[in-house]
Amino acid sequence: MSSKINGHVSPxxxxxxxxxxxxxxxxxxxxxxxxxxxxPPGGRAAIRREPTEVPRCxxxxxxxxxxxxxxxxxxxxxxHAPLLHSHASDHSLSIPGHEIxxxxxxxxxxxxxxxxxxxxxxxxxxxxxxxxxxxxxxTSTSGSTAMQCSVxxxxxxxxxxxxxxxxxxxxxxxxxxxxxxxxxxxxxDAANASLVSSTQQPWGLRGxxxxxxxxxxxxxxxxxxxTPPLRNYFLGDRHNRYYCQQKNGAINGTKNSxxxxxxxxxxxxxxxxxxxxxxxxxxxxxxxxxxxxxNLASYEQQDAHEFFISMLEGIHEKVEKxxxxxxSPAGSGDCCIAHRVFSGILRSDVMCMVCGFTSTTxxxxxxxxxxxxxxxxxxxxxxxxKSLNSFNVEADCMRPNQNCGISTxxxxxxxxxxxEKLGSDQKLFCQKCQVxxxxxxxxxxxxxxxxxxxxxxxxxxxxIRKMSRKVDRYLQFPFSLDMAxxxxxxxxxxxxxxxxxxxxxxxxxASNDLSTEFELFAxxxxxxxxxxxxxxxxxxxxxxxxxxxxxxxxxxxxxxxRAAQGYMMFxxxxxxxxxxxxxxxTS
Amino acid sequence: MSRPPPPPPTTNxxxxxxxxxxxxxxxxxxQSGEKxxxxxxxxxxxxxxxxxxxxxxxxxxxxxxxxxxxxxxxxLVHVISPKGRASVPNSVKAELLQRIRAFLASxxx
Numbered sequence: 027m028s029s030k031i032n033g034h035v036s037p038x039x040x041x042x043x044x045x046x047x048x049x050x051x052x053x054x055x056x057x058x059x060x061x062x063x064x065x066p067p068g069g070r071a072a073i074r075r076e077p078t079e080v081p082r083c084x085x086x087x088x089x090x091x092x093x094x095x096x097x098x099x100x101x102x103x104x105x106h107a108p109l110l111h112s113h114a115s116d117h118s119l120s121i122p123g124h125e126i127x128x129x130x131x132x133x134x135x136x137x138x139x140x141x142x143x144x145x146x147x148x149x150x151x152x153x154x155x156x157x158x159x160x161x162x163x164x165t166s167t168s169g170s171t172a173m174q175c176s177v178x179x180x181x182x183x184x185x186x187x188x189x190x191x192x193x194x195x196x197x198x199x200x201x202x203x204x205x206x207x208x209x210x211x212x213x214x215d216a217a218n219a220s221l222v223s224s225t226q227q228p229w230g231l232r233g234x235x236x237x238x239x240x241x242x243x244x245x246x247x248x249x250x251x252x253t254p255p256l257r258n259y260f261l262g263d264r265h266n267r268y269y270c271q272q273k274n275g276a277i278n279g280t281k282n283s284x285x286x287x288x289x290x291x292x293x294x295x296x297x298x299x300x301x302x303x304x305x306x307x308x309x310x311x312x313x314x315x316x317x318x319x320x321n322l323a324s325y326e327q328q329d330a331h332e333f334f335i336s337m338l339e340g341i342h343e344k345v346e347k348x349x350x351x352x353x354s355p356a357g358s359g360d361c362c363i364a365h366r367v368f369s370g371i372l373r374s375d376v377m378c379m380v381c382g383f384t385s386t387t388x389x390x391x392x393x394x395x396x397x398x399x400x401x402x403x404x405x406x407x408x409x410x411x412k413s414l415n416s417f418n419v420e421a422d423c424m425r426p427n428q429n430c431g432i433s434t435x436x437x438x439x440x441x442x443x444x445x446e447k448l449g450s451d452q453k454l455f456c457q458k459c460q461v462x463x464x465x466x467x468x469x470x471x472x473x474x475x476x477x478x479x480x481x482x483x484x485x486x487x488x489x490i491r492k493m494s495r496k497v498d499r500y501l502q503f504p505f506s507l508d509m510a511x512x513x514x515x516x517x518x519x520x521x522x523x524x525x526x527x528x529x530x531x532x533x534x535x536a537s538n539d540l541s542t543e544f545e546l547f548a549x550x551x552x553x554x555x556x557x558x559x560x561x562x563x564x565x566x567x568x569x570x571x572x573x574x575x576x577x578x579x580x581x582x583x584x585x586x587x588r589a590a591q592g593y594m595m596f597x598x599x600x601x602x603x604x605x606x607x608x609x610x611x612t613s
Numbered sequence: 614m615s616r617p618p619p620p621p622p623t624t625n626x627x628x629x630x631x632x633x634x635x636x637x638x639x640x641x642x643x644q645s646g647e648k649x650x651x652x653x654x655x656x657x658x659x660x661x662x663x664x665x666x667x668x669x670x671x672x673x674x675x676x677x678x679x680x681x682x683x684x685x686x687x688x689l690v691h692v693i694s695p696k697g698r699a700s701v702p703n704s705v706k707a708e709l710l711q712r713i714r715a716f717l718a719s720x721x722x
């Protein structure tokens with residue numbers, strides 16, 4: 027019942043719409059577009075002949091009906107409540123050619139004869155454009171838009187000062203009562219007590235010695251060692267270093283061919299999960315990585331994020347060379363374990379502000395780098411670490427009732443997926459207009475990876491001012507994260523509402539909830555100054571937090587983690603997390 | 614596009630100073646912009662308490678049962694409206710009623 031135009035699915039028009047279009051030229055709703063009014067606070071589009079018009083049914087003169095429709099042919103307004111009285115239906119039946127109407131409060135086209143919504147590309151595009159123009163016109167210098175306000179639920183929950191629904195404690199119904207009885211085992215069963223021993227540390231916790239400013243490497247390695255899919259891959263002997271070396275030695279006898287970061291990872295996993303608790307020195311690994319990333323080979327402190335990226339690249343390169351596979355599509359993750367685990371796909375929509383034409387591109391990514399909100403007061407000054415209790419009035423906290431001051435990961439993600447008006451010096455070429463026009467850009471996530479890595483841009487390097495500074499501002503991050511609002515399907519739905527969905531036909535509907543929920547399992551934190559800092563990783567195993575600081579591993583309370591200055595946060599898909607925390611063996 | 618004649622103005626000025634009719638209240642709300650604000654408030658409250666998600670789920674279930682191509686907007690409105698009206702939390706109703714009363718009191722002639 028739908029056809030594809032440029033990869034966009036659009037529903038087949040009803041016969042009445044077809045007739046209407048054939049009678050009224052190529053742009054039958056052009057005049058209607060002039061009546062589109064977008065009003066704050068919600069930024070919703072309405073149809074009004076004059077801005078102050080109060081729509082009223084032409085037959086019964088009621089203006090308080092919940093659905094009022096304006097006939098597109100003659101502009102008469104009628105109410106529509108199909109089973110009680112539908113003067114809109116009466117009108118459409120009385121005059122042929124007057125079946126198509128527009129909902130005056132929602133700016134949505136409707137066929138009174140079919141009793142169903144209909145769509146017109148140009149009209150819907152015009153509505154979206156009007157909403158966008160309105161939203162960006164009322165934007166303050168750093169961000170909140172009316173468009174965001176109309177997207178219910180886009181505000182981070184913890185920033186909304188609203189009354190909550192009353193708490194009702196859960197009571198099992200009769201079915202749940204029975205299954206509780208059948209399938210429960212007592213926790214303090216003597217036979218099972220030996221498995222649950224809180225004094226013993228979980229598997230795979232082993233300190234890593236600092237080999238000279240290598241905490242940047244140790245912190246990332248600790249996170250990777252406990253990345254569930256990566257851990258399973260190596261512990262499952264999917265990359266056997268002995269077999270790999272043998273194979274390489276046979277093909278090419280030179281020293282360089284034996285460089286394989288995946289083999290070194292395999293060795294690392296074996297060492298760390300061996301059960302030996304004495305701190306391990308990853309010297310071989312460091313040496314191999316130096317060979318791979320020669321420009322970063324020094325005893326100076328490096329950026330942990332840079333190390334992370336170069337490591338993934340290293341694993342990818344070597345494995346790809348070995349396999350000699352045909353190029354798999356970017357972002358599919360078929361090339362190597364590093365991409366299988368971390369690679370997602372970002373979607374970028376660039377919309378021309380003049381004609382509304384949108385061009386879409388897809389790019390693979392292994393992580394998402396997020397900007398912290400710009401500090402209102404500071405320019406060139408590095409701000410000192412803020413405690414949880416101090417509030418700073420941020421420039422983009424213009425929305426009423428918002429608890430200003432605390433930056434959150436969700437806030438950063440919202441800003442990342444917000445529609446952004448590109449400056450007039452950044453005009454992009456529009457295919458339809460055939461000239462460079464001012465554009466609106468919006469990012470969204472097309473495909474989520476198994477493990478989402480969020481990198482907070484705390485290190486600012488300005489080549490203009492020839493200085494670098496570190497942003498110490500605290501960022502709040504959740505332990506459980508639902509990525510659904512940042513998916514392309516959600517972002518587009520909120521942009522277009524009940525209009526033609528510009529989806530590709532094969533896109534997954536967000537009803538597949540399981541794959542958008544993520545659990546935090548590792549946090550890499552940075553403390554200190556830009557030039558003299560220290561990386562520490564917090565790991566979450568079986569819902570316990572452990573602090574990994576080079577050779578020292580200690581169990582810590584979750585409040586410590588919450589208060590830490592997050593630099594990189596690692597989230598794994600919830601199904602993989604809970605599976606891995608069952609039956610944690612102890613050694 | 615030809616325009617129909619404008620509707621006749623409301624008569625009976627005496628009635629206005631006594632209990633205002635629903636019609637008059639509605640017009641006051643619309644013209645002052647309060648109706649739009651109230652609608653926005655209602656949307657937010659209904660979202661918070663999960664009402665919107667509930668209605669979406671009901672719509673999906675209905676559409677699945679009838680088949681995606683056999684459902685119209687009118688069908689959905691007809692099926693969902695009674696359930697929707699019945700499940701609005703009392704606290705939400707009370708809050709909106711209070712807001713409307715306050716508005717009317719503040720703009721009384």
